[in-house]
Amino acid sequence: MRKTILHNMLVPYLSIGFIIFSLFLQPFNEFLNGYKMIITSESILLTDYVSVGGIGPALFNSGTLMLLSYLIIRKLDLRVTGSIFAGILTIGGFAFFGKNLLNVSIIFLGVLLYSKYKHITLKSVIIVFLFATGLSPVSSVLMFGVGIPLVYSIPLGVFVGILSGFLIVEISTHVITFHQGYNLYNVGFAGGILTFGYFSIFKLLKIHYSTNLIYTNTQHLMLLYLYIIICLVFISVGLYYNQKPLKDYLKIIKASGRAVTDFTRNNNQPLTMINIGITGLVALLIILVLKIHLNGPVFGGLLTIVGFSAFGKHPRNVLPPMIGVLLMILLFNMELSVVLVLAIIFSSALAPISGEYGAVIGVLAGMLHLPVALSLSQLHGGVLLYSNGFAAAFTAVIMLTLIQTFKRRDHHATT
Amino acid sequence: MPLHENMKSAKIIEEIIDYLLEIGYRKIDTFLDMTKKETKITVVIQLHDKPLKDKFQKEFNCFRDIELEEYGWELSNDIGHANSLDLLGTLIDKYEVIEDKKECTITFHRVNY
Numbered sequence: 001m002r003k004t005i006l007h008n009m010l011v012p013y014l015s016i017g018f019i020i021f022s023l024f025l026q027p028f029n030e031f032l033n034g035y036k037m038i039i040t041s042e043s044i045l046l047t048d049y050v051s052v053g054g055i056g057p058a059l060f061n062s063g064t065l066m067l068l069s070y071l072i073i074r075k076l077d078l079r080v081t082g083s084i085f086a087g088i089l090t091i092g093g094f095a096f097f098g099k100n101l102l103n104v105s106i107i108f109l110g111v112l113l114y115s116k117y118k119h120i121t122l123k124s125v126i127i128v129f130l131f132a133t134g135l136s137p138v139s140s141v142l143m144f145g146v147g148i149p150l151v152y153s154i155p156l157g158v159f160v161g162i163l164s165g166f167l168i169v170e171i172s173t174h175v176i177t178f179h180q181g182y183n184l185y186n187v188g189f190a191g192g193i194l195t196f197g198y199f200s201i202f203k204l205l206k207i208h209y210s211t212n213l214i215y216t217n218t219q220h221l222m223l224l225y226l227y228i229i230i231c232l233v234f235i236s237v238g239l240y241y242n243q244k245p246l247k248d249y250l251k252i253i254k255a256s257g258r259a260v261t262d263f264t265r266n267n268n269q270p271l272t273m274i275n276i277g278i279t280g281l282v283a284l285l286i287i288l289v290l291k292i293h294l295n296g297p298v299f300g301g302l303l304t305i306v307g308f309s310a311f312g313k314h315p316r317n318v319l320p321p322m323i324g325v326l327l328m329i330l331l332f333n334m335e336l337s338v339v340l341v342l343a344i345i346f347s348s349a350l351a352p353i354s355g356e357y358g359a360v361i362g363v364l365a366g367m368l369h370l371p372v373a374l375s376l377s378q379l380h381g382g383v384l385l386y387s388n389g390f391a392a393a394f395t396a397v398i399m400l401t402l403i404q405t406f407k408r409r410d411h412h413a414t415t
Numbered sequence: 416m417p418l419h420e421n422m423k424s425a426k427i428i429e430e431i432i433d434y435l436l437e438i439g440y441r442k443i444d445t446f447l448d449m450t451k452k453e454t455k456i457t458v459v460i461q462l463h464d465k466p467l468k469d470k471f472q473k474e475f476n477c478f479r480d481i482e483l484e485e486y487g488w489e490l491s492n493d494i495g496h497a498n499s500l501d502l503l504g505t506l507i508d509k510y511e512v513i514e515d516k517k518e519c520t521i522t523f524h525r526v527n528y
Contacts, residue, residue: 083482083483121481125482128486174489176487177489180491181490260483260487260490261501265476265478
């Protein structure tokens with residue numbers, strides 16, 4: 001049992017739990033209608049599936065996507081490593097605002113075709129396979145959001161989605177050198193480049209659609225309790241199965257978190273689970289202190305922090321950038337909209353900067369991230385779910401340039 | 416053969432040389448042997464009374480993750496940090512270290528899957 005749980009990092013239990021729970025939240029007819037609404041939604045930023053289809057279908061969507069991803073991982077004979085855990089939870093999180101079985105499957109197919117075309121195993125590109133689903137709205141918006149007849153729009157959406165999955169692998173593996181692993185959402189950056197190209201072509205071809213700001217705060221308490229339970233379960237299971245001294249957790253806290261840092265290595269899964277729960281609760285604390293209500297996007301964003309807490313994030317490195325964004329919001333007296341709340345949550349992509357260079361630099365990185373993210377969101381037209389991941393790459397590069405410029409001497413240099 | 420195999424082999428050599436230079440070794444030979452079955456990289460370091468084996472074995476964590484390798488192989492190790500050899504570790508299946516008074520020989524193996 002111990003071995004199984006450490007290999008699956010609770011992913012199948014979480015997925016099945018979501019699915020079963022979702023079925024009891026509304027009458028079955030209402031559930032089916034809601035799920036259909038989610039599948040046929042244009043899914044562009046920012047579309048809260050809890051608002052579109054209801055809490056039950058949104059949970060079902062998240063659970064089924066995580067389970068599907070897990071089954072693919074098992075089929076490939078892989079264990080749930082830190083990177084894979086982050087990938088699956090990112091899918092599960094964004095399944096509350098943009099990813100669904102239809103648009104995710106299309107992207108999956110594109111990456112699968114790439115692996116066949118290159119004669120490589122899907123296993124070797126599995127991380128990009130999972131994260132590439134951030135491009136899912138490209139398919140949905142073309143199929144259901146541009147107002148052309150379905151007979152044309154569906155093949156077009158499927159084609160562009162497959163093409164996106166096919167192209168994203170090469171871009172992702174190369175652009176990671178741009179920010180040297182200091183942006184944890186690397187595929188967000190790669191996807192940003194691709195969607196910038198798409199959006200420019202859409203404009204040229206006069207393909208118009210409008211971005212969304214659909215969300216509901218009506219399920220705040222249910223999502224809050226659910227999230228707290230998830231974090232507490234990870235902490236409890238981690239403590240139960242941990243056979244190492246608890247002070248070893250400090251090794252995780254001391255890590256910079258720079259990509260590619262997999263906390264689950266060396267049989268470190270129990271301590272990683274403890275980190276997952278603690279980091280998740282720390283992020284929630286910020287949300288609660290600001291009296292922000294949980295909706296699909298906020299809950300989904302928090303789930304991605306939970307995911308990346310096995311792949312680089314811990315309380316020491318996520319807090320400074322989040323505080324930095326918050327300071328900017330306060331400094332410029334901005335209204336705390338969902339978009340800004342997501343900027344707070346996803347600024348944790350810059351966790352490696354604070355992990356490596358300290359809290360002050362981390363806060364400054366967060367402060368810079370907000371204006372950069374707001375500007376760059378215009379470039380992809382809402383068809384990229386990882387908008388903050390795209391921006392975080394630029395923030396990271398600017399911060400690293402400043403650090404290198406003003407650093408007087410390389411303290412690692414030999415004498 | 417995995418994607419970018421030649422470039423990955425070159426990267427391994429670059430990373431280990433970088434590491435050895437950073438910790439003060441100045442006489443280093445490398446040998447590369449690429450076959451259909453595996454890529455073998457041998458590094459011979461002149462020690463000059465500065466043993467390497469224990470330090471290297473303590474710092475080098477060999478844990479090739481095929482899925483992680485493709486994602487992050489182009490990154491550079493951050494010399495001087497606790498995880499400075501981590502990226503190198505993701506590219507290697509197994510390794511051997513043989514040390515005598517004069518030199519240390521490290522052999523890395525990458526199996527072609």
